[in-house]
Amino acid sequence: MEYRKIKDEDKDEDAISDDIDNLRGKALLGVPVGNMATLGSSSSEQLKWKRKSIVTLALTVLTSSQAILIVWSKRAGKYDYSVTTANFMVEALKCALSLAALVRIWRNEGVTDDNRLSTTLDEVSVYPIPAALYLIKNLLQYYIFAYVDAPGYQILKNLNIISTGVLYRIILKRKLSEIQWAAFILLCAGCTTAQLNPSSDRVLQTPFEGWVMAIVMALLSGFAGVYTEAIIKKRPSRNINVQNFWLYIFGMGFNAIAILIQDFDAVMNKGFFHGYSLITTLMILNHALSGIAVSMVMKYADNIVKVYSTSVAMLLTAVVSVFLFGFHLSLAFFLGSTIVSVSVYLHSVGKAQR
């Protein structure tokens, strides 16, 4: 056992690049990437491809339904529950779900080095970092609204796409081909175009401080995502539920700090679950499942797939909203969707050029 563990950790670096290369040969959102002929080469390849497709699809569906729940909750009237307690509940639920999955695995497969919960300081020391970055980003979010309005912030959030691509390249040292970079710029431009509305031009009047904050937030968010992928991929054979458990434990911790900073009085006076409704519960459940799907995508795919998946989800949401809420699609939306679709296509053909 001890021998196997050391061996595993020795080959970590190789395993990571193998893992990535295997994944790269596979699908993005069901579109085959690169040479189809490699798909049938082994059943383990097929399994990986299947797993990657399923987690990507799950993330897309969960993200779109998330946005739909938000629209629904807004229509149902202003929600006055505390956002920080809801975030804490999301982390707690993710933690509980990971633990439940682990218990099932232990019962079926027994406890191994890869799925045991106990850990080393070396393994666990990096796990608080993503949670800490998200906490800082969420705190900044309160201040940026002094410089931009909410629709403007939605537009600026598309900077996350670029920051994720840049940090993915710098931190994970993985190359995108020139065409994939072009596709990534198009993804950002396409998502922004799809969100254009008559008041979008106000975002151009954002003061310098607003731009700086938006860029810092995009970098924090991108860094948190890329760093999470680095942590999870560092130990490819480690069970994802153990990795998630530790990530979410620190997520709970940092969200507890956020409650203390921002909502301590409200929670003390009105109670922890004040203002919770059916829709709040559904949103917490959805966020928890989406969060787990994100971790799975980090494990079995990468941040680039995550960005494409959530961007496509944004478009799906709009289309579904037409049927659910009678929304009208704008010309800008059609143009943005076309650009995003071309971007997805270019990302997949661009793979061959790396």
Next chain:
Amino acid sequence: MEYRKIKDEDKDEDAISDDIDNLRGKALLGVPVGNMATLGSSSSEQLKWKRKSIVTLALTVLTSSQAILIVWSKRAGKYDYSVTTANFMVEALKCALSLAALVRIWRNEGVTDDNRLSTTLDEVSVYPIPAALYLIKNLLQYYIFAYVDAPGYQILKNLNIISTGVLYRIILKRKLSEIQWAAFILLCAGCTTAQLNPSSDRVLQTPFEGWVMAIVMALLSGFAGVYTEAIIKKRPSRNINVQNFWLYIFGMGFNAIAILIQDFDAVMNKGFFHGYSLITTLMILNHALSGIAVSMVMKYADNIVKVYSTSVAMLLTAVVSVFLFGFHLSLAFFLGSTIVSVSVYLHSVGKAQR
């Protein structure tokens, strides 16, 4: 002489594909296309590349100044000259300029088979077709405004980009790589995005007849352009000024018909040059020079380069208008410009994949 002519016509087909391949290796709007190493391979290559760059640049500059003249003339008040007589004058001026260029060439090089004005029925019989197509398109233009407003028509005109690409493929049988097709779709989406304004969504309410007319007009315009290229490239060694002379003679004829159909009474009552001003004269001069630049681009480059050139000109116009007329650039314009830039880049890298 006679022998040479026959030989020339025999090798026409080869010469065309050679010509195209040489051009393909060169630049689009100054961006080197494909392998730079091939550029220095011969001085004739360099000459062709230079010629292609100059005509492309000329078309871009003339097209942008054309749009600026239109804005200027609108600001100067409604212009009440007859558009059909102005179109006729444009054709007449182009004809005169081609003839003047020919006279200079005859004086310097003497009259040869390639630059003599006399022609055969076989050569000249196809020249009226583009002029006839443009006439039909211009007549249709009067009817489409029953279904769409002027800004909506500007948006729908971007369909020309797609129709030109499709007809270029079908009629000239020249292949674009998959990435170049993606770039072409992006060019259309990018140009449309750059033109978006708060009232653009009305174009989605265009009735079926409006869409049909817009598509028919796009096809007529695309077909006229592609057919002109086919005529000009059919005889690569024929002097472009002779080819232009014949094209424009028929242009004058068909525009004379348009005057008879649409403006006969006005011309009879008010006179041919009624309402002409300095700006009208400048616009006619600009249209004539742009027209000649289009022919040159058809001869030394192709319709794809023409479409990219006029699209980039559209963006340049907007930027120049900021300085000249104090226009404000919209977020949509920035997004559209980014998408068009990526499209130009992809078109050039896509070349390698054909």
